[in-house]
Amino acid sequence: MNTAADTPARNTKIMNRSDLTSRLVAKLKNEEAVIGGIGNTNFDLWGAGHRPQNFYMLGSMGLAFPIALGVALAQPERRVFALEGDGSLLMQLGCLATIATLGPKNLTMVVMDNGVYQITGAQPTPAAAVSDLVAVAVGCGLSNSAWAADEDDFERLVDRSLSASEPTLIGVRIDDKPGVGATRRDPVQIRERFMLGMGVREEL
């Protein structure tokens, strides 16, 4: 069998999801939307400090990018970030082609790739040793896709995405640490606060 070490695309620094999420959130000054995928990606988004423009998924594995696409289409003037795990993205690879076809330039996707289903016991994904998810994204037509070499490179790619003329996908290789936050699991409250954050609701 192939091993992860054989894959040239993984010649990048192993970073930490919570650290990268905090670095991203610290950059947000313009009420940017952030969609956190199922499990650890939204736990670390919660852990980075709640914002009204954050949306936390409590199921629907694989739909962080499609949900973010919907937000990006509805509000083309707002920057939309989506944080998704590698295992989650594997459930919904087809969405990369949809996003490439529609081409919303205000969408920045981050794939947190540790090669495992951390939350279920760190079992390797079927892609772990053999697949390059950034290459998959490029193959789907998302030409503005790249692995972040390290934390500084991640921040550079995030900054660059803000003025991109097409959607951006950033792959980050991360460790197998669990998320640090514990999202409050109240779907209606999450949705209502997010709608307030998106400016489509008024406080009662």
Next chain:
Amino acid sequence: MAAAAEQTSSQIAQQKSWHEVVLQTLKRNDIRLVPYVPDRVLTTLIRSIHADPFFTCFPTAREEEAVGIIAGAWMAGMKGAVLMQTSGFATLANVLASLAVPYQIPLIMFVSERGTLGEFNYGQSLVCRTMRPVLDSLAVEHHTCTRLDEFEFIVDRSIKQAVTTQAPVALILSPLLTGGKVFDK
């Protein structure tokens, strides 16, 4: 005179095809976003929605992807509806139970019904039987649309109810309405 006018307008209404009713009713209710996974029966509807610049209409790779897009758009202020076939609906139990229903998303689904009234593929007839039990198990509102004369009422009222009560709705397009798909080779 009023009765005569009513009769005329009712006759005009009856001249509209079912897919014209869908397009016009979506428009009237400001439903602009229409992701879909295609079906033969939906071909004319999809073509006419694509041709109308009012709509943002595109195919997705899976039906649950379309549901995610609709959910995101709703939360950011844009209303949408998903078009699919019965077998596509069968892939949606997880996303209905974990996103559309608990987050109270007014997800409007048009499902072209395969698997009944002349089905020629046994698998389609089996998967069709899973649809209403899944909808009922989640208490999702659904209507099976069989008659053109009541179709506009059902579509218009169902869209308004979905939006105002923030709840999903499935409008099942019976072969009695659409003609369905018949064995042709």
